[in-house]
Amino acid sequence: MRRSVSIAGLAAALVLGTLGFGAVQRGYVANAQEKMSTMEVKIDNFSFGPVTLTVPVGTTVTWINRDDIPHTVVSTDDSKTFKSKVLDTDEKFSSTFSKAGTYPYFCSIHPKMTGKVIVQ
Amino acid sequence: MSEKKKDELLNDHNHDGVDRRGFLKCMAWAGTGAFCVIKGGVLNSYSLSRVSEVSTADMMGELSFVQISDSHMGFNKPANPDVAGTLKAAVNKINGLSATPEFMLHTGDISHLSKPEEFDTVDQILKSAKPKDVFYVPGEHDVLNDDGRQFLERYGKGSKGGGWYSFDKKGVHFVGLVNVMNLKAGGLGTLGHDQLEWLEDDVKHLKHSTSIVVFAHIPLWSVYPEWGWGTDDSVQALAYLKKFGSVTVLNGHIHQTMQKVEGNVTFHTAASTAFPQPAPGKADSPGPMKVPAEQLKSVLGITDVNYIQGKHALAVVDSSLV
Numbered sequence: 001m002r003r004s005v006s007i008a009g010l011a012a013a014l015v016l017g018t019l020g021f022g023a024v025q026r027g028y029v030a031n032a033q034e035k036m037s038t039m040e041v042k043i044d045n046f047s048f049g050p051v052t053l054t055v056p057v058g059t060t061v062t063w064i065n066r067d068d069i070p071h072t073v074v075s076t077d078d079s080k081t082f083k084s085k086v087l088d089t090d091e092k093f094s095s096t097f098s099k100a101g102t103y104p105y106f107c108s109i110h111p112k113m114t115g116k117v118i119v120q
Numbered sequence: 121m122s123e124k125k126k127d128e129l130l131n132d133h134n135h136d137g138v139d140r141r142g143f144l145k146c147m148a149w150a151g152t153g154a155f156c157v158i159k160g161g162v163l164n165s166y167s168l169s170r171v172s173e174v175s176t177a178d179m180m181g182e183l184s185f186v187q188i189s190d191s192h193m194g195f196n197k198p199a200n201p202d203v204a205g206t207l208k209a210a211v212n213k214i215n216g217l218s219a220t221p222e223f224m225l226h227t228g229d230i231s232h233l234s235k236p237e238e239f240d241t242v243d244q245i246l247k248s249a250k251p252k253d254v255f256y257v258p259g260e261h262d263v264l265n266d267d268g269r270q271f272l273e274r275y276g277k278g279s280k281g282g283g284w285y286s287f288d289k290k291g292v293h294f295v296g297l298v299n300v301m302n303l304k305a306g307g308l309g310t311l312g313h314d315q316l317e318w319l320e321d322d323v324k325h326l327k328h329s330t331s332i333v334v335f336a337h338i339p340l341w342s343v344y345p346e347w348g349w350g351t352d353d354s355v356q357a358l359a360y361l362k363k364f365g366s367v368t369v370l371n372g373h374i375h376q377t378m379q380k381v382e383g384n385v386t387f388h389t390a391a392s393t394a395f396p397q398p399a400p401g402k403a404d405s406p407g408p409m410k411v412p413a414e415q416l417k418s419v420l421g422i423t424d425v426n427y428i429q430g431k432h433a434l435a436v437v438d439s440s441l442v
Contacts, residue, residue: 045404045407046347046407067407068198068408069407070232070233086233088233089197104305106305106306108303109260109261109303111303111306111307111308112306112307112346112347112348
């Protein structure tokens, strides 16, 4: 009886261990994927940096406002792909690009500020 | 008449009739209360105290009003952590003028983030100003998130389209224009077709001798296009005003006083009551400019305007909050 319990216990441990290991492995892969598929644009001194950002399809681009004045991120292509709310200092806006193409945008408050995301 | 400070055109290096050194010297004075104008290449500057001595009789005109601008209620960064306090100081300055102005013009950026509580705070502070009537035009900070719906609800009664309107005071025709809506990428301020059509019609039947005052947020002349300091289609608007003998254009947006005279049109921008911005090209970007705390009030200000019947131009005098 003890042997069957111990075998059952061992089997359970093995299963749990595999599951656990699998989860860790998946988590590791997911983190690596996240790192590759998030890119940042810094907004400061009334400009987007970098002005032109080239990314692979599926990337999430995050704009972060480091200026001491609020800004927006509004796409100017025909389908108006993305439009942020007003971003005060340290606020962020993200958009995921699932289709290849060129996505010009500007700050609707300060229209001289323009930028572009190229998705390849 | 007490002596006036006057600078002649001494250095015309760019052959464009502008003595930049003299102009920059004058702009430095503007922070401590001066009235500067370039007229046909000649720069005249009058220290504020002398103006009030000289023109007390002139100041007893038919109509006087005050322009304030860019209160940016809600702004709280180092350039000015207390914009409510400096707006109150501006109201105190207005209340201390020797002749109480009949009304006030606010040339926009009333709020910083278009938040209701920001508008409420400005309304509250302006209640203690002696002039009870205030006329507003929006700045780009007043029409965030809702295409200006909130601004129109609060301040746009009787206005057309995006909030433009006109009214008359003692024979002077005032026109409030909106050039901060539907801004195009890479562009400047814009008035738009509908507003221009309305303006043409609005002034069509006025006598040429009518004095015109136009007020809008972004400058209606090209102050510095690189920083968005101009309006794409203002030339068309000014064409409709060409026939008038006296046109005064009052703007805000650039947070510093600047003047330009072009024929019958005097352009003037007001200081902010919140924070200064750098002179054109003097910094990387037109953001809030930090100055030592004790100097802040000297670079913020109000504009007192007097209309004297028979005089060609309105008397426009800037004073700092100090």
